[in-house]
Amino acid sequence: MSHCELEAVTKQINDKISVVRRLLELRAVAKDPDKRTYLIKIEQDVNAINGLLDRFERYVTQQKDLLKHLQDLDMFFQEDEQNALHLLKNIPPHMPRRGGQPTAQGGQTAAPSKQAEVNSAPQEQEQPRKPPRRLIKEMEFITVQEFDSIPQYMKGRVTYDQMNSAVKSINMAVTEKYKILQQPVKSLSNAARKLHQRFKDQETKDTKGQFFVVEEDLRDLAQMKVDKRFVGMLNMLRHCQRLKELRGGGLTRYMLL
Known part of the structure; x- marks a missing residue:
């Protein structure tokens, strides 16, 4: 011890x-x-x-x-x-931002549309009473799951953000178009009246009550370049059941679902 x-x-x-x-x-x-x-x-x-x-x-x-x-x-x-x-820090470009401007295809800020020029033109005094306006339909953005479900041969090199940028531009064109259509003709300027008549000429019995645009609307109202790449994105939007095509009278109408 x-x-x-x-x-x-x-x-x-x-x-x-x-x-x-x-x-x-x-x-x-x-x-x-x-x-x-x-x-x-x-x-x-x-x-x-x-x-x-x-x-x-x-x-x-x-x-x-x-x-x-x-x-x-x-x-x-x-x-x-x-x-x-x-x-x-990682907000998708297609999401709306407070005080921001809509972006055209590819994420760049869209140039002033023809509708902006129409709005800046002097307009006649509107009638005291306006008929109730119909809510303008907009295409819903593509979800990540939906984008992943698109076949790769159809997507090519198109990215998720580019897809939703196209959706945003289509919505812009639809909104500008139907704002003009919902206004009384007498309240429109000369430029807006020409657009109003053009939009009316595009309609058929199959488009009644529907919202649609044509390539000319996309170019004039959303400053979009309707090329082969954009046509591919339209096919993807059809695959995701966001729109359908209606042909007739030499026009292809892209109708919102």
Whole structure:
């Protein structure tokens, strides 16, 4: 046995002897009625202190649990904040922005359309009472799942953002067209009246109550380049059931579904 172990054993024996000695002393004191009263009072105080210590221990345990819960919430909030910042920095170009201008195909800002020139022209005074206007339908944007479902031979090199940029430009052309059609002819300028008549000439019995545009509308109202690449995107939009084609009278009408 080492010197340190011997000292530890000696200390333990001495501590036990001290405890036994105190018990013997307290036993002798307990026989005295006057001192016994003090001992009982001390016992009550010790029990009360033990009760307080138990309550403090439970309270500390509750606070530890609450702290852990708050730390978990803080971690979740930090993750949500990082996700929100990521979304803010990666907003798709086709999504509308506050104070922003619509973008044409390819994500570039569209040049002023013919409708803007029409609006800037002097117009005759409108009638006091206007007939109720019909809400203009817009094509819904393509979701990621829908874009992924398009066959690769059909997509080619077209990206998801380019697809929705085309959707946005088509919606722009539809909106500009039917804004003119919904206005009283007498309230239109000469340029707008010509457009109004052109739009009317495009209609057939099959387009009644429908919203559609033709290639000329896309070029004039949304400054779109209707080329082979854009025709491919129109095929993809048909695949996603966003529009259908209606041919007749030398025109191809792209009707919104």
